[in-house]
Amino acid sequence: MHWVEVDGYAMPVLLAGHPGLELCNTWAGWADTPDPRREWLRDYDRLAVWSGHAGLLSADTVRRLRAAARAEPAAAERALAETRSLRAALHEVFLVPGDTAAFGAVARLAREAAAAATLATDDTGIARWTLPDDGGLRLPLLAAARAAAELLCTPARTQVRACPGDDCGWLFLDPRGRRRWCRMAVCGNRAKVRAYADRRRPATDGPTGRRTAT
Template identity: 70%
Template sequence: MHWTDVDGLRMPVLLAGHPGLELCNTWAGWGHPPGPHREWLRGYDHLATWAGHASLLDVPAVRRLRAAARREPAEAELALAAARSFRAALRTLLLDRGDAGAFRAVAAQARRAAAAARLTADADGVVSWTLSPDNPLDLPLLACARSAADLLCTPARAHVRACPGADCGWLFLDPRGRRRWCTMAVCGNRAKVRAYANRH
């Protein structure tokens, strides 16, 4: 099964090994004709909930964002559209490092994330980076952009693979060079069934 229930919303299972790749996996059937059934980020609630599901935001932040989206639906739609656009550019760049247009789009959001980053310390003195964007509804996108930029700067980028499964195209990290499918239980088994049917 490709999905799980998170706070009453269907979310794609996490199987990619990195939040940036997980964002790309919120669309099903890359390279196939678009359709509403392919979209996991169907509304801003889904985007905010996904960011928590992918461990980019904590539960209180997700709740605040969902409440803010209800107060400002137009701003939430803009933030959702920007996240979807970033998702497409990021996937293109991960699979084609020479795509200059995709790089510019990803780098622009990474710059916004860097500009919104603040070094903070909690009551116990634990220091961490937090994001304080001008528009709080951009928080899921910027958190993902920051994480994706980190991936792009590491050797792990060379281990990104796309599932060849029919109507899939999900991304995952394959550092050992042995993984073919996003998940053997779904895409791998479907391919085995088709191969068996073709032989018989």
């Protein structure tokens, strides 16, 4: 199964290995004909819930964003559209390193996220860069851009792979070079079943059209 239930919504399972890739996995079937049914982020409320699910934002921040979106639906729709555009650009950047236009789109949002971030520390004294909770409805967008930029700045970005499964194309890290499928139990098994069926399917024998078992 490719999904889990989070706050009453079906959310894609987290399998990419890095939060900077998870946004790309909110669309299904990258290589297939676009279809609204492939969309996991169907509205802003789902985007906010997904941001918490992916570990990009805290539960308290998600609750505030959901309430703010109900009060400002037009602004929420704009933030959702921007996030979907970032998702498409990220998918190109990770799979086509030479796509300068896509990289530029990601870089612009990453710069904005970096400018908004503040350095905070906890009781252990360990500091980290965080985005302020008052960042508005674009906070999920900036959090995703920041996470993606962090991955792009490491050698791990060369380990990104796309699942070849039908109606999939999800991205994941493959540090050992041995992983082919997003999930062997789903896409891998489907491919095995399809390959077995293809081997058992009768084949056309010559110009007469006579069919023989394989």
